Amino acid sequence: MPKIAAATVAEHRAAQRRALLDAAHDLLSESPERTPGLAEVAAKAGLARSSAYHYFSSREDLLSAVVEDMFPRWNGRIVEAMAGSEDPVWAYVDTNLQLVADGEHAIVGALASLSPQSFRDSRFTALHEGLVLPLVESLRAEGDPDPEMTAQLINAIVHKGTELIESGRGFDGVRAAVRKVLAR
Known part of the structure; x- marks a missing residue:
């Protein structure tokens, strides 16, 4: 034994x-x-x-577990940053971009390339949708008339920033450009 x-x-x-x-x-x-x-x-x-x-049972099973394990930590970082910020929307965006720059999102990409059908799984959809909840709640608290739509628009900017960072654009430049767009 x-x-x-x-x-x-x-x-x-x-x-x-x-x-x-x-x-x-x-x-x-x-x-x-x-x-x-x-x-x-x-x-x-x-x-x-x-x-x-x-x-x-397989490499795919392990990678799925890694991604599932990452979501609560990613969400925790976002919630923590937003809670201590005078500008929680920017904290949400900035923290997401920083996590991408740190390489966390690339791990999700590894699973997506190995097993694209995994991301059609309701568990991953729910985990991913859960990441936006702190933003929606913050927008609601600020009195936004349609916090869900505003959060989707903000996330579109985050997703584009993610693409730019992962394609090799410098984090500082992407961060500054996103900040400028959101300030308008």
């Missing part, structure tokens, strides 16, 4: 799964254009290749 490195089997399994998710995230952050296999992820996590299959 293999030894476990936690007080309970459940804690050990959770720690092993977390190690695999973190290893996959790290590998994708280092090279988002290259999608690692389970063997590479397991090696990075310090686990045997066969151990990875106890937690994830």
Whole structure:
């Protein structure tokens, strides 16, 4: 019987799964254009290749789990930035652009290129739609007459900024241009 490195089997399994998710995230952050296999992820996590299959049935399953794991952290960063800002709309936009510049969005792109049908999954749709809720609530609190539509328009600017950053345009230039457009 293999030894476990936690007080309970459940804690050990959770720690092993977390190690695999973190290893996959790290590998994708280092090279988002290259999608690692389970063997590479397991090696990075310090686990045997066969151990990875106890937690994830395929590379696609692992990448889906990485993306699902990222959404709450991404949303948490946005909510935190908005809560401490005098301009929560700009905080929303700026934080999203910073996360893109940090490479977080490229990880989502890796899954999209490997498995485009995954993004038709209702879980991902709900997670992605959840990212805009803090913006809608902020706009509603500011008295915007149609906060959902305004949020969609603001997100269109964020998406274009994302494309520009990921295509190689400098973060500072994109950020300044977006700020200028929103200030008008």
